[in-house]
Amino acid sequence: MVGIAGYGCYVPKRRIKVEEIAAQWGEDGEVMKKNLLVREKTVPAKDEDSVTIAYEAARNALKRAEIDPKEIGAVYIGSESKPYAVKPSATIVADALDITPEAHVADYEFACKAGSETVFVVYGLVKAGEIKYGLGIGSDTSQGAPKDPLEYTAAAGGAAFIMGNDNVLAEVIATYSYTTDTPDFWRRDGQPYPTHTGPFTGKPAYFHHVINSAKKVMEIAGVTPKDITYCVFHQPNGAFPLRASKMLGFTKEQFEPGWVAPYIGNTYSGCSLLGLASVLDVAKAGDTILVTSFGSGAGSDSFIFKVTDRLEKVRNNAPLLKDYAERKKYINYATYAFLRGKIKMREG
Amino acid sequence: MLTIPRAWREKPQRYLFKGGKCKDCGFVTYPARKVCPKCHSENIETVDLPREGKIITYTIVYSAPEGFGDFSPYPLAIVELTNGARLMLQIVDTDLDKVQIGEKVNVVFRRLLVEGNAGIIIYGPKATVVEDK
Ligand SMILES: [Zn+2]
Numbered sequence: 481m482v483g484i485a486g487y488g489c490y491v492p493k494r495r496i497k498v499e500e501i502a503a504q505w506g507e508d509g510e511v512m513k514k515n516l517l518v519r520e521k522t523v524p525a526k527d528e529d530s531v532t533i534a535y536e537a538a539r540n541a542l543k544r545a546e547i548d549p550k551e552i553g554a555v556y557i558g559s560e561s562k563p564y565a566v567k568p569s570a571t572i573v574a575d576a577l578d579i580t581p582e583a584h585v586a587d588y589e590f591a592c593k594a595g596s597e598t599v600f601v602v603y604g605l606v607k608a609g610e611i612k613y614g615l616g617i618g619s620d621t622s623q624g625a626p627k628d629p630l631e632y633t634a635a636a637g638g639a640a641f642i643m644g645n646d647n648v649l650a651e652v653i654a655t656y657s658y659t660t661d662t663p664d665f666w667r668r669d670g671q672p673y674p675t676h677t678g679p680f681t682g683k684p685a686y687f688h689h690v691i692n693s694a695k696k697v698m699e700i701a702g703v704t705p706k707d708i709t710y711c712v713f714h715q716p717n718g719a720f721p722l723r724a725s726k727m728l729g730f731t732k733e734q735f736e737p738g739w740v741a742p743y744i745g746n747t748y749s750g751c752s753l754l755g756l757a758s759v760l761d762v763a764k765a766g767d768t769i770l771v772t773s774f775g776s777g778a779g780s781d782s783f784i785f786k787v788t789d790r791l792e793k794v795r796n797n798a799p800l801l802k803d804y805a806e807r808k809k810y811i812n813y814a815t816y817a818f819l820r821g822k823i824k825m826r827e828g
Numbered sequence: 829m830l831t832i833p834r835a836w837r838e839k840p841q842r843y844l845f846k847g848g849k850c851k852d853c854g855f856v857t858y859p860a861r862k863v864c865p866k867c868h869s870e871n872i873e874t875v876d877l878p879r880e881g882k883i884i885t886y887t888i889v890y891s892a893p894e895g896f897g898d899f900s901p902y903p904l905a906i907v908e909l910t911n912g913a914r915l916m917l918q919i920v921d922t923d924l925d926k927v928q929i930g931e932k933v934n935v936v937f938r939r940l941l942v943e944g945n946a947g948i949i950i951y952g953p954k955a956t957v958v959e960d961k
Contacts, residue, residue: 493921525920526898527938531951535937563949572951576843576937807959809923825898827944 482607483648483785484641485547486794488540489757489801490533491637491744494523495808496816498632504813505627512632517718521635521745523816524621528636530559531569533750534619535576538640540798541615542577544649545642549577552642553611554584554602558594558749560667560674561621562587573617584611591665592714593775594618595639595749600781602643603652613644620748625673626822633717635745639753649791650760650769652783654701658693659779666777676776682720685778690714690724693780694772701784705729708784709767712755714774715741721755724772737762738771743805754801756785761800765789835950840874842952845935847877847913856913879935881909881955886919886927895941903927907955922957932958 497520499509513519524533534557542549555574562569570585588594588601595618602614619638624630643652664685667674690713698704705711711730713721718741725735738755747754752773759769767787774780817823840846841859848860852869858877863870886905889896896902903919905927919927920938933955941950 525938527920527940527954529939529949531949532937532939535951539937572843575839576951578844809921 481648481651482603482643482645483651483788484760485613485644485648486541486543486545486642487640487649487757487760488537488542488544488798489637489639489754489804490536490540491522491747491754491801491804492524492528492533493807493809494525494811494819495520496523496811496813500813500816501632515719516632517722517742518633518745519742521633522637522747523811523819524636526819528621529563530557530561530619530621530638531563531572533621533636533638534559534569534573534617534640537619537638538573538577538615538617541640541642543798544794545613545644546794546797547613547642547644549579550582552579552583552613552615554605554614555579556586556588556598556601556615557617557619558588558590558596558598559618559620560589560591560594560748561623565669579615590779591776592716592746592748592751593773593779593781595751595753596771596773596781596783597775599641599643599753599783600655600657603655606643606645613642616641616643618749618751618753620750622746622748623667623673626817628673630674630676633741633746635747637744637747637754638750639757641753647790648788649794650785650787653768653786654697654784656693656697656700656782657779658689658696658782660689662776662778664776664778681716681776685776686714686716686720686774687724687727689778689780690772690774691727693782694724694728694770697772697782697784698770703768703784705734707768708734708770710737710759710763710769711735712738712752712759712769712771714752714772714780715739715755716746716751716774718742740801758801760787760791761795761802763787763791765791832948835948842940842950845877845879845953846874848872849875856911858913858915877913878910881907881933881935883919883927883929883931883933883957884908884914885929888924888927905933905955907933917953917955920954920956926957934958
């Protein structure tokens with residue numbers, strides 16, 4: 481049965497609190513926290529980017545998969561914060577993990593869904609028998625314009641999944657993808673920050689795609705929410721996925737283990753995959769996990785996984801999300817602005 | 829500044845963290861060298877280096893060379909890996925007062941050098957001090 485052979489995650493050490501950003505712009509931090517259900521977000525160091533984050537997450541996935549990197553036949557990174565506009569990120573990560581040269585390597589883009597797409601595609605390649613193992617990564621150092629609502633949540637982090645045909649720690653039970661052309665959020669080429677359509681990003685975009693995709697994948701698998709142990713949804717903030725989980729009839733116990741946005745923020749392409757990693761950090765053999773991503777533009781990929789007894793044997797081969805989440809250093813707005821390149825420095 | 833061909837040639841050491849081990853006396857170097865600095869043997873094999881070690885000595889750089897201005901003040905340390913190999917690494921994600929002789933470090937993968945706004949980005953190893961749980 482095809483499934484997850486290894487998983488890993490990484491988030492940077494630095495954090496900025498929502499009230500620190502709110503104070504900068506004369507907003508009420510407590511109100512912001514209550515509306516967004518986000519307390520703080522991760523901030524990358526000057527020498528971190530979506531490539532270094534992808535690398536660290538993928539190394540952790542390799543430690544859990546316990547395979548020779550040369551057995552990996554495909555490496556894909558999904559991101560909307562590529563260091564190069566032209567030149568793949570995935571070649572760097574594939575080379576640095578000693579997977580190359582015999583591999584199919586590419587970068588993916590579909591707003592926040594780019595990460596789950598890579599998993600979707602490597603799963604298909606493994607299932608078709610084209611490759612033995614495939615590595616799919618979602619990684620971002622997300623952009624949000626100063627003073628924009630996105631600035632409170634746009635964070636950095638990533639998660640990596642090695643899909644394979646044997647020795648899996650979670651089997652894929654069903655997959656489904658739901659897509660329409662919906663302009664809720666975009667960034668034109670050459671623009672430093674994305675543009676979004678405010679309230680339009682909610683009902684016709686996020687909720688329409690997430691709810692339809694999640695319902696259909698459960699129908700395909702022949703399950704209902706009460707058969708699911710944990711549910712994970714894309715988390716542009718803390719509030720949207722909570723509402724989606726309630727609309728679908730999930731309980732707090734099913735939802736909270738994968739709810740990472742309140743303490744990490746929105747890691748865009750890394751987001752739903754980090755939620756899944758966080759659930760795998762606690763899940764037991766026999767547990768069933770629903771994951772539904774969302775990418776603006778817009779679409780949702782859904783997966784239903786069933787955990788095997790291998791998970792508990794390899795879980796501690798690499799750091800848990802909790803280990804990274806607890807390792808933190810708070811910074812002020814000025815440091816944040818410097819680290820995100822919002823301060824104009826002299827060259828050199 | 830590293831040239832692009834040189835940066836590309838040095839991928840085994842920067843990307844894969846490969847070193848050289850003298851088959852005659854066992855001395856390990858990073859990067860691998862053609863001749864063993866200890867016994868002058870040319871009998872060198874390429875080996876994977878461990879990504880754990882400790883700080884042997886360090887300095888704090890306040891006046892950064894070109895390309896490192898964003899990081900100053902930053903620590904540069906001589907790190908001894910668990911197999912005995914010694915190398916110089918920039919220490920990241922660590923408060924300056926936590927950079928001390930004997931502290932355990934892990935090797936991490938970071939941007940080493942960025943050639944302006946249009947040039948290439950060079951990636952490779954740095955180190956971070958392991959925090960007490
Ligand atoms: Zn020697």
